[in-house]
Amino acid sequence: MTAPDPQASPADRARWRRYLADERAEAAVYRELAARRDGEEREILLALAAAEGRHEAHWLRLLGDDEHRIPRADLRTRMLAGLARTFGSIFVLALAQRAEARSPYSTDPDATPAMAADERIHGEVVRGLAARGRRRLAGTFRAAVFGANDGLVSNLALVLGIGATGVPAPVVLFTGIAGLLAGALSMGAGEYVSVRSQRELLEASAPDPTAREALGDLDLDANELALVYRARGMGEQDAVEHAALVLARVQAAERVQSPTDAMGTVEHDDEAVGTGMSAAVSSFLFFASGALIPVLPWILGMTGIAAIATATVLVSLALLLTGATVGILSGASPLKRALRQLAIGLGAAAVTYGLGLAFGTTIG
Structure with a gap:
């Protein structure tokens, strides 16, 4: 058994125990993710878990192999472990990328330079794995996210602007349904043309x-x-x-067959571009689902200020959710992206609501 460091203070030992718990939890995250993958990605994730095991051994040596009073891992790492067990998805890798970037080892006097370097490189490894998943999601996911957000914002702005004029509730409801259908059809058609055009341009360049x-x-x-x-x-x-x-x-070789890159280096990623039909269907469905939310209060029979307030609250929650989702997948702060999405959406709705009040009648 390794002897504990006699110079260590209680605060030092408490910090080492916390690091030990976090390293064990992070290794478990990578093992959970590896269990859901195969081939090269599985090997990479298991190698990351092994590296976290080396870090764990470092803190254990400083503690003199004393595993008593080891705390639970921090909330962020426990949440990652739970998500890995449940989903094993790109979301977990994106969160793990942010977690590796926040490692305290670069400023901790008891962590070795090699450990600090490991954590920085781990962040890049996880970034690369997450990028693979993002490429697989990119085409359809882009249409889905932007379609849902366009539906939320445009239809909220539409029904709030019309509702602020004081017209009867059935008129607001019909306007919202018409906006839903018109926008969803337009988004679906536009996305199909966009993706097909992009593919044709890439094919022409190949x-x-x-x-x-x-x-x-x-x-x-x-x-x-x-x-x-x-x-x-x-x-x-x-x-x-x-x-x-x-x-x-x-x-x-006295043959015509050439290396696979003989005629050029232009490549394109079919997964990143997506297919026209899948992008169009996703865009239509997600725009429609987003555009339906602002209309729900009028569908349920609400009128006036109550309907407007309820629609605004529902759309605000949806905007926060979609913004946070984009933030997680991009490796950025979910909170900042969520608040940005909310500010943009409510700002657009406020403009049309103000115009409705200016040109309409009092809502009663």
Whole structure:
């Protein structure tokens, strides 16, 4: 058994115990995530768990292998562990990315420089894993989030502006339903055209695979292939050298088959772009779901100020939720993103409500 540090104060030992608890909990998070993955991602997560185990051993040595009175991990780390067990999703990796970035080891005198460096690198590793998940979500998720937010804000602004004029409740309800359908159809159609256009542009920029058939007959002295690489963004000298290497390999093997990158380096990520139909359907459904929330009070028979206040509260809660979700996935502060989303949404609604009051009648 390792002897405890006799110079350590009670505060030092309490801090070491807290670090020990957190390291164990973080290792458990990575193991939980690894259990839900396979291949390379699983190996990376298990390696992260092993690194947290080395940090755990450091604090345990300082404590003299005394595992008594080890506290629970902090709330943030326990929450991560719970989410990992329940979901094992990109949300957990995004939160773990923020957690690694807040490591106190760089300023703690009892943590080694290697441990502080580990934590910084862990943050980049988790950022890379989270980026993979973000790419898988990017196309459809973008349409979903922006569709829901557009529905919330635009329809709240619409029904508040109309409601402030004092028109009968059925008119406000019909206006809200019309705004829901018009906006959802417009969003769905626009997203489909946008994604399809993006895919077509990327496809037009991709190398022609049949051009590889000409490589075996190219003149080594002229080497037209270098022009392809220069057109793709390489410098002149790099293009000449790379083209000569490719042609030498092709002709030495006496075959036309070239390396997979022979005709260029332009690549695009199908997962990040998404498909036109999935983006359109997601955009339509999420806009409609967002736009439905401001109309709910009138659907339930409420009128006047009560309906307006209820719609504003419901939309505010939804904006906070979507803003926090975007913040988590982007690795930014969920609270800041949530408040920003709320301010933008309520600001837009306040403008139309003010115009309704200015040009309408008193709400009764």
